Amino acid sequence: MSSPELRSAAWSWADHLRAGGTTPWVQWVSTAPRDVPGLQGRGRVPGAAQLELVRRLAGRLDGPAGPDFAALADRALSRSGPGRGPAHIPLSWPGEEPTASRIGVPPADPGRLPADELARAGVGLLADLLATAPPPPLEEGVRGRRRTWHKAFHLAGPPVTAAAVRRSLALAGHHEGGRSPEVVLLAEPLDVALAQVWSTRVQRGVPVRWVTFAGRWARRDQLPPSTDLVAIASWWANRVGPERVHVVTGADLRRTAATAASVLGLSHVDAGPTDPRSLPPAAVDLLRRLNRVLNVRLPEHERTPRLRWVTSLLPEDDAPALTVPARVRPWLDDRAQQVADGLADGGYAVHGDLTGIAPRHDGAPHPRNAEVLDLVLATVLDVAEQLRGREVVDR
Amino acid sequence: MTAPQARKVIVHVGAPKTGTSFLQDLLFTHREVLAEQGILYPADRFDAHFLAALDLMELQWGGLEKQAVGAWDRLAEQVRGWTGTVVISHEILATASPAQVARAMESFGDCEVHVLVSARDLVRQIPAEWQENVKHRRVVGYRDFLDKITDPRRKGSLAAWFWGVQEVPDILDRWGAALPPEHVHVLTVPRPWAPRDLLWRRFAWVLGIDPVAYDPTDRRANPSLGVPETALVRRINERVNNGVLANEDYRQFVRELLAHRTLSARSESARLALPPDVRAWASDLCDTWVEVLTERGYDVVGDLDDLRPGPPELDPPFVDPDEPDEQQVADAAMESIVVLLREAARLQAVEHQLREDVHAAQRELDRSRGLWFRVKRKLVHLADGNRGAALGLAAYRRVRGRSSRSA
Numbered sequence: 001m002s003s004p005e006l007r008s009a010a011w012s013w014a015d016h017l018r019a020g021g022t023t024p025w026v027q028w029v030s031t032a033p034r035d036v037p038g039l040q041g042r043g044r045v046p047g048a049a050q051l052e053l054v055r056r057l058a059g060r061l062d063g064p065a066g067p068d069f070a071a072l073a074d075r076a077l078s079r080s081g082p083g084r085g086p087a088h089i090p091l092s093w094p095g096e097e098p099t100a101s102r103i104g105v106p107p108a109d110p111g112r113l114p115a116d117e118l119a120r121a122g123v124g125l126l127a128d129l130l131a132t133a134p135p136p137p138l139e140e141g142v143r144g145r146r147r148t149w150h151k152a153f154h155l156a157g158p159p160v161t162a163a164a165v166r167r168s169l170a171l172a173g174h175h176e177g178g179r180s181p182e183v184v185l186l187a188e189p190l191d192v193a194l195a196q197v198w199s200t201r202v203q204r205g206v207p208v209r210w211v212t213f214a215g216r217w218a219r220r221d222q223l224p225p226s227t228d229l230v231a232i233a234s235w236w237a238n239r240v241g242p243e244r245v246h247v248v249t250g251a252d253l254r255r256t257a258a259t260a261a262s263v264l265g266l267s268h269v270d271a272g273p274t275d276p277r278s279l280p281p282a283a284v285d286l287l288r289r290l291n292r293v294l295n296v297r298l299p300e301h302e303r304t305p306r307l308r309w310v311t312s313l314l315p316e317d318d319a320p321a322l323t324v325p326a327r328v329r330p331w332l333d334d335r336a337q338q339v340a341d342g343l344a345d346g347g348y349a350v351h352g353d354l355t356g357i358a359p360r361h362d363g364a365p366h367p368r369n370a371e372v373l374d375l376v377l378a379t380v381l382d383v384a385e386q387l388r389g390r391e392v393v394d395r
Numbered sequence: 396m397t398a399p400q401a402r403k404v405i406v407h408v409g410a411p412k413t414g415t416s417f418l419q420d421l422l423f424t425h426r427e428v429l430a431e432q433g434i435l436y437p438a439d440r441f442d443a444h445f446l447a448a449l450d451l452m453e454l455q456w457g458g459l460e461k462q463a464v465g466a467w468d469r470l471a472e473q474v475r476g477w478t479g480t481v482v483i484s485h486e487i488l489a490t491a492s493p494a495q496v497a498r499a500m501e502s503f504g505d506c507e508v509h510v511l512v513s514a515r516d517l518v519r520q521i522p523a524e525w526q527e528n529v530k531h532r533r534v535v536g537y538r539d540f541l542d543k544i545t546d547p548r549r550k551g552s553l554a555a556w557f558w559g560v561q562e563v564p565d566i567l568d569r570w571g572a573a574l575p576p577e578h579v580h581v582l583t584v585p586r587p588w589a590p591r592d593l594l595w596r597r598f599a600w601v602l603g604i605d606p607v608a609y610d611p612t613d614r615r616a617n618p619s620l621g622v623p624e625t626a627l628v629r630r631i632n633e634r635v636n637n638g639v640l641a642n643e644d645y646r647q648f649v650r651e652l653l654a655h656r657t658l659s660a661r662s663e664s665a666r667l668a669l670p671p672d673v674r675a676w677a678s679d680l681c682d683t684w685v686e687v688l689t690e691r692g693y694d695v696v697g698d699l700d701d702l703r704p705g706p707p708e709l710d711p712p713f714v715d716p717d718e719p720d721e722q723q724v725a726d727a728a729m730e731s732i733v734v735l736l737r738e739a740a741r742l743q744a745v746e747h748q749l750r751e752d753v754h755a756a757q758r759e760l761d762r763s764r765g766l767w768f769r770v771k772r773k774l775v776h777l778a779d780g781n782r783g784a785a786l787g788l789a790a791y792r793r794v795r796g797r798s799s800r801s802a
Contacts, residue, residue: 044493044572047492047493078494079494080492080493080494080495081492082452082453082454083452083453083454083455084454084490084552084555084556085552085555086549086555086559087490087491087492087493087555087559087565087569088492088493088494088569102547102680102683103562103564103565103683103684103687104562104564104565104568105549105555105558105565106547106548106549124453127453179789179793180789207455212637215637215638216637216638217638218637219637219638219639220638220639238782238785239782239785241782292453292455293453295455295460295461296449296450296453296454296455296460296461296463296464297453297464298464299464299465300461
């Protein structure tokens, strides 16, 4: 990026993007003015990933870009991607062999940068927005009216499912707890259950990758405590008797909640968002990447409310779940069989089919970078919009 | 009236494997004496500048990054508040992006900024970096590593990191872009046969202090491993990654106890070297670097020719660590087992002693309590495995009117 002509073209492209332009670099540079007074002296051109990030953000605007978008673009262009990765990717000149220079990161056409690199730049921008402004207060969770008489019950199982059932009962006025409870174990296919534990930990600030997370449990030959239903059932059977322990399997959260309520003889209400939330893999991976930055940017008491707020903005949808990496599959199949056998042998009331505990193996083996990038772009614009005027912290 | 001292900050930004740990230990150990000379090494712990670098570059580092929140701003505040020279030193600063460098420069206020890179030829640096990767839990084989870093596209995190911290002309382009060349110092690491204290003398020259006043012997270093020892650690990584050993345990037992304190002492084994094809490529690249650095007119401390590899006949013979002598690996493994057994025995003795202390305290406490408390406690323990006792305990608690579950 030493050529004055290139610098001039690059800065004029940056100005175009700041104004909401979406022309790709290769197109721009073929027609851009090469010698605009003042542009060559503007210093080092921002990185290719940062420029392309702004172009992609501009492409998602509903209307014309205003000063707010220019400010957001300036913020994006003045920083670099967080963490590990190329320090600075220079723009390539059309026709230039990317590896011609033997020194420095090879120049790149920004339109051909991998989604992972753009997501890295976008997550850095998102962390910046969050760090410089306090999040709006979250709405308090809705609590159903507590009934005078209440049945003692306890729910256990994968965290997202348990939270959804707990909330649907609470909205109907039935709150968990009490002496000598009726115990309902909520069973899910074991890969779904494991992905729920990963999602929950990420939502609580852990930056671990899905593949690493799943591999660790396999290496230890252990299940996360909330998915080890045999151990949970045995613990409760020793205290309340096996006849008060129920196992519920269901095809989806709504049916599981209905079955659990029916087992307990209680009413329920269809629940909205839960905590932890039921998020698609790309959303969880966005939070994972964000955790990596927020963990080093903010102390815990400032990090937690911001993370909760961003989490609340992410969409819940029916995106296919994750499944475990291929090398972990045989282990998980074995463990699922052991769980099903253990529950069948325990003498517990089973509501549904224990074969439903077997992993489905029908999801992606890891979150897809393109989907993560898509969500990063949407979230940056959403957060920038909602935090407008709230910036008070100089970081 | 004496003239006010110049306010100056010297930022030593790497590169890794150029004696940085040795220099940082000297600075840290002598920070009070240095302060008397007007030179501040602002660190309340040995890794203070490492944490500041994590903060500046928003880098995750196995959980340590949570201790780094705000560390750069605190460091910069000390720089701005000191009248005299301040030294900052950490090798991962080499990877800072232009935007991060700009933030660092701005944080120093009106101090005169100098950037210092200690540099060594690639023929010595490449094997050392692979070994450093292995000591940080990586399982990449040597040939794989070489293929990744010699690929001109530099794809993937490994190549990005390697060149980020080792490519001296690019590091100085990022760190020195806004500085006059005389404020950019390239300190060349002496050849292996040079006097042992020459590196320190060169560093002290940049600081403007008398090197003789500080004892550079027997300081913390980052010792190197031989071929079979590195191969062994890589195999250990394959077995203990993915949740078997937590990062803090890995640091204590694998990196410190095994790699640094045990395996590095095995100096008779073959040393890591480059295969001939990569050596020729690296040597050629070093020549390019020397040309570029000469053109830029930086202040050179030492001799830029030190950055050219010595004659190949002086290299250790190439021994492939991907196919090491299995007998030598087994010997290193046996020595490791013995060391770990001794450590396990030592820790067991510590645990026994602690148990004894706890029991003694418990006995003392019991003596001060009554018979009824001891009966209740026995009942609680019994209730853990006996349903009848559990029901009895629950009934007792209902009668007593408390909801606590255990004594």
